[in-house]
Amino acid sequence: MVKGTIEVEHLTKTFKKGNVQAVKDVSFNVKEGEFFAFLGPNGAGKSTTVQILTTLINASSGKVEVAEQDVIQQPHEVRKYIGVALQDTGIDPSLTGREMLKLQCGIFGFNKEEASKRTKELLEVVQLTESADRICGNYSGGMRRRLDLALTLVNKPKILFLDEPTTGLDPSNRKSIWEYLERLNKEEGTTIFLTTQYLEEADFLADRIAIIDGGMIVAEGTPAELKSQIGNDLITMDFSSEEETHQAMEILNEELMATDLVNKGQQLVMYVQDGTKRLMEVVRVLDHHSIPIQSINVDSPTLDDIFLKITGEGIRDKKGEVQHG
Numbered sequence: 001m002v003k004g005t006i007e008v009e010h011l012t013k014t015f016k017k018g019n020v021q022a023v024k025d026v027s028f029n030v031k032e033g034e035f036f037a038f039l040g041p042n043g044a045g046k047s048t049t050v051q052i053l054t055t056l057i058n059a060s061s062g063k064v065e066v067a068e069q070d071v072i073q074q075p076h077e078v079r080k081y082i083g084v085a086l087q088d089t090g091i092d093p094s095l096t097g098r099e100m101l102k103l104q105c106g107i108f109g110f111n112k113e114e115a116s117k118r119t120k121e122l123l124e125v126v127q128l129t130e131s132a133d134r135i136c137g138n139y140s141g142g143m144r145r146r147l148d149l150a151l152t153l154v155n156k157p158k159i160l161f162l163d164e165p166t167t168g169l170d171p172s173n174r175k176s177i178w179e180y181l182e183r184l185n186k187e188e189g190t191t192i193f194l195t196t197q198y199l200e201e202a203d204f205l206a207d208r209i210a211i212i213d214g215g216m217i218v219a220e221g222t223p224a225e226l227k228s229q230i231g232n233d234l235i236t237m238d239f240s241s242e243e244e245t246h247q248a249m250e251i252l253n254e255e256l257m258a259t260d261l262v263n264k265g266q267q268l269v270m271y272v273q274d275g276t277k278r279l280m281e282v283v284r285v286l287d288h289h290s291i292p293i294q295s296i297n298v299d300s301p302t303l304d305d306i307f308l309k310i311t312g313e314g315i316r317d318k319k320g321e322v323q324h325g
């Protein structure tokens with residue numbers, strides 16, 4: 001039996017057009033039945049990696065095995081074992097959901113009876129039974145994503161690749177896709193490789209996360225491991241000017257030996273092991289130097305804090321969008 005594993009060694013991809021090095025010496029493994037998330041901002045190299053892993057484009061160098069098959073030597077074998085949902089859904093708006101699914105069953109060689117049975121099953125799984133006979137062109141964004149997922153599941157793939165499956169969806173649709181993916185992973189044992197820009201998505205779903213930025217993996221581990229890398233707590237302080245923030249940073253650095261500090265303009269973030277105890281010290285030291293603190297909080301780190309610490313910027317900063325965390 002072929003195992004639903006992924007092995008990637010020293011993968012690089014350079015696009016000749018524009019001479020862009022989209023993926024730089026990336027290595028990672030995904031175990032059978034694991035839920036693995038590739039987390040990174042726009043342009044980090046997530047889609048490029050997925051396209052290589054799913055045999056859609058070739059790597060410039062490196063070794064990639066998916067379901068124990070080499071993607072370059074045996075792309076047809078690889079395709080037998082995988083399901084792929086990319087960012088552009090391949091849905092024909094003039095067909096109904098049921099027709100789309102039957103068509104897909106036909107592509108995988110199901111006869112008419114098998115196709116009807118599998119279509120019915122999948123419509124139930126993604127909760128589209130009631131809308132099955134409406135044309136897809138009238139489906140909402142969430143319904144289209146769910147249909148797209150059902151299409152990728154027709155051949156019961158061992159490994160499912162999902163490229164930003166919930167980008168652009170509203171929270172309730174996002175939640176229903178999460179629940180469904182969780183069930184698929186736990187109950188069917190499907191290995192899932194998911195890319196996302198949403199920290200809370202990776203945190204909620206993944207057994208293991210790799211953070212990718214500028215084509216390189218900058219951190220890897222379970223959500224808990226990634227969080228513990230930066231201390232148990234973080235203290236966030238607000239000041240009324242950048243100058244005060246800068247002064248506070250120097251004082252905390254000198255007097256409390258605080259080296260894990262991030263200056264965010266009028267805000268200072270300090271990564272610590274024991275937040276409550278350190279909070280008292282911070283207040284005392286800054287008060288002693290007459291630096292007024294506008295507000296101060298102790299929180300547990302989110303994945304966004306990890307991203308901030310590792311890359312020095314918030315995960316959405318590059319696009320100037322709202323930060324998640």
Ligand SMILES: Nc1ncnc2c1ncn2[C@@H]1O[C@H](COP(=O)(O)OP(=O)(O)OP(=O)(O)O)[C@@H](O)[C@H]1O
Nearest residue numbers: 015017018020022041042043044045046047048049
């Ligand atoms: N076909 C291509 N030709 C030239 N450059 C490309 C091509 N595809 C991607 N790139 C570039 O490679 C880099 C990585 O892109 P990629 O789509 O893999 O990022 P991503 O992490 O998936 O981003 P997003 O979240 O926006 O989808 C970017 O700089 C992108 O502009």
